Amino acid sequence: MHTEQLVEVILPGVVEPEGLQVRHGGTVPSPGPGQVVIRMEATGVSFAEQQMRRGRYFDQPPYPFVPGYDLVGTVTVTGAGVGPDLVGRRVAALVKVGGWASHVVVDAADAVAVPDRIGAAEAETLVLNGITAWQMLHRKARVRPGGTIVVHGANGGVGSVLVQLALATGITVIGTASPRHHDTLRAQGVSPLDYRAGDLAARVRQLAPGGVDAVFDHVGGRGIVDSWRMLAPGGTLVSYGTAATRDDQGSKQWPVLKLIGRLCWWNVLPNGRHASFFNVWAGRSLGKDRFRARLREDLAEVFAALQRGDITPRIAARLPLDRAADAVRLAESGTIAGKVVLTP
Template identity: 35%
Template sequence: MPYLQVVLTDFGGPERLELRTVEDVPKPGPGEVRVRVLVTSAAFTDVMIRKGMYPDVKEKPPFVPGYDLVGVIEALGSSVEGWSLGERVADLTTIGAYSEYICLPAERLTRVPDGVADADALAMILSAVTPYQMLHRVAKARAGQSLLIHGAGGAVGSAMLQLARDVGIAAYGTDVAAKHDLIRSFGATPIDAEADDKEAAIRDAVGDGVDFVFDPLGGESLSRSLHALKPGGMLIAFGFQNEVLGRGGSIPLDFVKLKLWDWLPNGHATAFYSIGAMRRQHPEWFKEDLATLFAMLAEGRLDPAIAEVVPLSEVRHAHERVEAGEAPGKLVMRVSE
């Protein structure tokens, strides 16, 4: 039976993403299940992968991108136990999710609770596990503390604001003015990311500083983030958007800065977070944390910001929106019904 998938033909712009027809659905091998993908997303990590700038992806085009998915089990490989046909599941695939069908190791999957919308469940996988682990596994933040996150109106940022509110942490967030109402809706204080003097704008908002800063931008933003900390605070970097978008910065140099600042006796700690590295080191944490987030979602404690749901055929447009920073929250692509 023919099915559709998106293939990245070469590293580069959105025009390198091509919708293709594949003749036969894949057959699951031992320990695998075949999943019919319901939804996937366009995230900034997908932009990095498309440009050949994501360290965890060693594959060279052509390949099928797609970092996360929610889908339905349609076939079981031999020796698979504990799973049934028709169950809804989630996974962080890194690549491969831009396809109507994919075969995955059963042990990697997490069940999606009944009553949770596909798009909302998808928003938990990459975009909520990332801030959850940074907040609780890395920063070990607690009620009464404070944080600043850059890109607060995006998928990860908006999830971080909700998680902070849930545990009683005061939150500040930088982003463009069009996303300030969204930031306020989650109980956080917005800061203009396009201010002429960005460091002054942050300083005016946070006063004597915050306990934690979460920085996906890199480059010059790292220094501003360090200066926004109160004594004893921690800077957690988790991306390199400035270099990827041609706005300065250097991924190797950013790593050196973080290591040096962490070593120097400056009263601050630094760390770099990668969801892929954390999952490789602690695979049980990923499943535990995603299950926790699904439970919070089912309880109504989280309300994911979904920017838009578009068909997979609009993948180029979706990547353009994410790369331009236009999407307020998670940009979802519907693959099948």
Template identity: 40%
Template structure:
């Protein structure tokens, strides 16, 4: 039986994404095969496409960090009781596909009645937000947080989960997205026309407790300046590397160097770098526990992801362009079936 998937043919812009057809894989020992219903689109996929994301397979391969689907095959040593169940998984690669074989330990069961599009929307973005809040920054009720890119997939997740945690929320975004930030309980800051460091000082008096920074580069130093004593800076991305006329690898390298230098400042403020892939590898128990918690919150109506756009799998290139243009609020999802 054949299946279709999107592959990166070579590093470059969205035009390097191609739909191909191959024989459907059979699950090996310890694996399940998932008929993918939907996959999320994230900036990490763009980094893969550009050839600057570490630890990925040799080109050509399929990007796709998270999936939702139905188990339709099991390998040796895996219970046939999983057949027919809806599951989600953090795949890191391979999600832009109609079918995938993955280790059984990577899947998490989706509670009955949960919409699959909502389910896939919590895998990467909400798990990232949850772990940064509760596993890295160890937030406490009443603390103030600043979120850069607060209208994006992780940003909106941080706002929603931050509100549940009883935090005081501030978020940077373009003016057209301020309504979304306010609706989710945050105080919006116009990063185009305002100095966010000065604005935070004006709004809070002495700064914030935690900054979540996906921008990187020089923005990290400015984020650090907004922290009050004992504050934490959590870096988790390199968006500045994709600004026009920037050398991507150089900007990523200087971001990591800047983080290392900020860590050396002896002033009671702390600096962290977060990677969900690294966290999953080091703490697989956290991955299962946290994603299970989020799926149950979803089933209970405590969280509701913002779905920015649903596109068919063959329009993956358009999905990438929407993210690169910052033209969406929330999660972009590719429908694979």
């Protein structure tokens, strides 16, 4: 018998943050065959939830639903076919939706072990952000030590992890951010640029006259052309978002499709440069088992980098689940560095 009660945050439609609904007193779900129940210890506010709140995320489910892209917690119950030794283990899971709840059911194969010495909130900052940064740097762009890259939003959730992974690999980093973050970036060894100060591509060329080996761009929109112009021959543009269109009206698919179309066109040009759109779920085209194996392997690499001191988790704030509206407001304010974490 479950004596605990379910708490979850509902996104009922296109609403302001205050329109999020906190529901108390539901029945804690039971796992089906091959599944586990995770008692959430930390989940986060990512850019995806900011888009979903506006109805702008490419493939979000119909309203109402529980948002929450990833979570970290402890396994409390296992379903048929799952070894009971998982109970009591801290795990991380990438779920896309459903994480903003006190208890979450996931397939056991999607639960990735979190090393004992890593706290739940620290681990949470590195699930979606860490997987995205690791796979873009090491699987997509494959930048070698001694290379030079541009990271847009170098102070952000994904950007800050990407910067640290690159520096630990021996890669030179040029990072775009608003001026208030420049001292922090310089202290890390990053060359900071103000993304609002005009002709970004020319200023990158001053720092890297031959162009850079890779550009990581979460902004999309018209700025993607500048990102393409920054590349050296043989360089790679990795686009992984359309932040520039977050507040647009109209079709939520069109900005992404237009961007992918442009990247595909650039790829056929005979100039030796490469462009690709990265989404962590695209790896499912490998097949479910290979996708899961790669996720486990790469997240283990990210956690190992944390334990070596290569990455410092950036927790902007910790707020309880019933203050989800405040957490979203803070995450969208543009005033923070790192990730806003929700706790039970």
